[in-house]
Amino acid sequence: MKNRELLMIPGPIEFTPEVLRAMGLASTSHVAPNFIEVFGQALERMRDVFLCPSGQPFAVAGSGTLAMDMPAANLIEPGDKALVVNTGYFSDRFAAVLERYGADVTQVNAPAIGDAPPLEDVEAALKGGSYKLMTVTHVDTSTGVGTDVKSLAALGRQYGALVVVDGVCSVAGEALYQEDWGIDVALTASQKAVGTPPGLALVVAGPKAMDAFHKRATPVRNYYADWNEWLPIMEAYEARRPSYFGTPAVNLVWALNVSLGQILDEGMDARFARHRRLSEAFKAAISALGMKQVPVSPDVSATTLTAPYYPQGVDVTLLGHVKEAGAILAGGLYPPIKAEYFRIGHMGVVNQSDVLATLGAIETGLSRVGYKFEAGVGLAAAQAVLTQ
Ligand SMILES: *Cc1c(COP(=O)(O)O)cnc(C)c1O
Numbered sequence: 535m536k537n538r539e540l541l542m543i544p545g546p547i548e549f550t551p552e553v554l555r556a557m558g559l560a561s562t563s564h565v566a567p568n569f570i571e572v573f574g575q576a577l578e579r580m581r582d583v584f585l586c587p588s589g590q591p592f593a594v595a596g597s598g599t600l601a602m603d604m605p606a607a608n609l610i611e612p613g614d615k616a617l618v619v620n621t622g623y624f625s626d627r628f629a630a631v632l633e634r635y636g637a638d639v640t641q642v643n644a645p646a647i648g649d650a651p652p653l654e655d656v657e658a659a660l661k662g663g664s665y666k667l668m669t670v671t672h673v674d675t676s677t678g679v680g681t682d683v684k685s686l687a688a689l690g691r692q693y694g695a696l697v698v699v700d701g702v703c704s705v706a707g708e709a710l711y712q713e714d715w716g717i718d719v720a721l722t723a724s725q726k727a728v729g730t731p732p733g734l735a736l737v738v739a740g741p742k743a744m745d746a747f748h749k750r751a752t753p754v755r756n757y758y759a760d761w762n763e764w765l766p767i768m769e770a771y772e773a774r775r776p777s778y779f780g781t782p783a784v785n786l787v788w789a790l791n792v793s794l795g796q797i798l799d800e801g802m803d804a805r806f807a808r809h810r811r812l813s814e815a816f817k818a819a820i821s822a823l824g825m826k827q828v829p830v831s832p833d834v835s836a837t838t839l840t841a842p843y844y845p846q847g848v849d850v851t852l853l854g855h856v857k858e859a860g861a862i863l864a865g866g867l868y869p870p871i872k873a874e875y876f877r878i879g880h881m882g883v884v885n886q887s888d889v890l891a892t893l894g895a896i897e898t899g900l901s902r903v904g905y906k907f908e909a910g911v912g913l914a915a916a917q918a919v920l921t922q
Contacts, residue, residue, distance in 0.1 A: 539857060542892050543864040544675045544703055544839040544879035546725035546732050549789075550796060553730060556789040564784055565776035572791045573771040573782065579794035580738060583728070584705060584720050585802060586712035589738035592764055593790065595783040598702040598723030600759065601735035602631050605698045605719045607756035608747050609667055612636030617659055617668040617695060619686060621650050623676030623868050624700055628669045635755060640665075647871060648828040650681050653689065660693035666746075667696040672704035676868040677828050678841030678877065680708065684715045691716045696743055702726055705736070706797050707838040707881040709806040718743040724786060727809075727838055727881040729793045733786045806837075812880050812889050813837035815919035819893045822915035823900065823907055828868075828875050838881040841866075843874055848903050852876070855899035861892040886920050 541548050562569050573593075580591035594600065606628075610616065616637040618629045621644060629639050642651040642659050660668070668690045673680050683699055690697035698719040704710055705720060707727030712720045721737040724730035739747070739761075747761055754760040763779045770777035797805060817835065820827060820842045828841040844852060853863050853876060864879070866872040878896075880889060893912050900907060 540861045540888055540891055540895075542861050542878050542880065542888070544726070544877055544881070545723070547727070547729060547879060547882040548884070549729055549731060550793070550883050552796065553789045553793045556792045557731060557785050559785065559788055562784060564782050565778065569784055569787070570771060570774050570776060573787050574774050576787055576791035576794055577768060577772050579791065579798060580736060582798055583794055583802070584712045584738040585710070585714065586717075586720065586738045586740060588713060589740050590744055590765070590768065592735075592737040592739070592761070592768055593787065594735050594764060595733060595780065595786070596735040597732060598721070598726070598735060599627070601702065601721035601723055601737050602628055602700060603756065604735065604737050604759045604761070605667075605721065605739070605743070606631045606635050606637070607754055607759040608761045609696060609698075609719075609743060610635040610637045611750060611752050613638060614666040615640070615663055617642065617656075617663075617665045619651055619656055619668065619670045619681065620644065621671050621677060621679040621681055622674035624674050624702070625669070625671045628671065628700060632669070644679075646830060647868070648677055648679060648830045648834070650679055650834045653682070653685055656686060657689050660689055660695060665693070665695040667698055669698045669700060671700045672710060673708055673836040673838055675703040675839065675877075678836050678839050679829050679834050680704075680836035681834070683710065683717070687715045687717050696746060703836065703838050703881075706805065707809045708836060712738060713740065724790055728790070729797070729882040730786060730790045733783050734790055809837045809881060811919070812884060812886065813840065815886075815889055815916040816840050816878065816880055816893070818919050819912035819916040823897070823912040828871070839877055839879045841875055841877045844876065845900075845905050848900070848905055849873065850876070852899050852903050855902040856895045859895035859898035861895035889916060889920075
């Protein structure tokens with residue numbers, strides 16, 4: 535019997551055998567010609583995955599939180615006004631990061647947990663103040679809420695704010711067209727839909743963001759995140775020249791390049807469509823099983839994860855039974871409702887069989903905890919979507 539459990543959490547996700555093999559290549563110098571070539575290629579591929587041909591890519595050792603730190607450290611000067619479109623835990627974090635660099639932060643909140651702030655509210659806020667920058671969490675991994683990044687970015691542009699998108703749970707999964715949508719900075723981390731083990735912060739900054747960075751009057755108040763240090767390094771790798779500021783995560787960069795190649799082989803639009811379809815199947819099953827979801831409507835639901843509330847009388851012990859049945863899921867994260875819901879990530883290499891196996895494990899878990907439902911009803915609902 536296979537003793538491998540499916541890892542179905544919203545990051546880290548499962549990695550392809552090719553990506554994992556790249557992690558195990560013999561170690562080399564960060565200035566070896568073969569590594570320079572691979573890093574250079576990975577940076578070029580980042581532009582294609584973020585769909586931002588005129589962007590400046592940065593790949594730096596660190597987690598997604600460093601990727602959030604970078605635009606804040608490099609674009610904010612003390613007293614700058616910043617607007618945070620808040621959809622949950624990671625939006626709260628962005629506000630805290632911006633404040634750390636002296637930003638005067640205003641937040642636009644959603645009318646309820648699981649909802650996104652209405653566009654009119656965001657526009658009213660933008661009208662009311664001259665903001666240097668606004669942040670949008672594309673998918674808030676804590677709530678499963680997805681935002682209308684395209685419309686929000688258009689508003690930001692209209693009112694002259696740099697648009698920064700936290701795409702940690704979206705880039706390479708959720709449809710995101712950085713350049714077409716006028717997003718100035720998009721960022722992610724290696725371990726989510728990009729499909730590389732944890733440890734790389736990935737940021738693409740468009741021309742307007744780089745311009746604002748070059749026009750700073752005060753020094754960047756973070757030594758490690760300073761683009762003055764990293765920009766020459768990224769440029770050197772792309773020009774296939776050796777350079778050094780901080781040692782790159784050599785094996786992770788190898789793995790990243792393999793994963794980005796696989797993503798581009800699938801094709802971005804095909805990849806977005808696959809995530810949408812699997813998500814629809816998953817969410818249909820959850821509804822058929824009688825569970826509500828944290829996002830209040832399909833309009834504000836992410837496609838990279840699903841966040842169901844536990845049914846009446848069921849709690850976090852469900853997840854132990856689901857794990858025993860073969861799938862690892864994540865508990866709640868957003869403090870006000872933490873104990874009331876759980877999360878399933880379905881991004882990256884995830885396929886139809888993974889979705890069905892996970893739903894099977896959820897049904898087994900539900901029956902173990904004594905929840906009454908018609909066995910197979912979730913699987914049937916998912917199959918109805920998948921066989922369409
Ligand atoms: C995971 C996540 C982060 C934080 O990334 P870490 O790698 O855990 O630091 C930030 N924003 C979103 C939307 C995330 O999903």
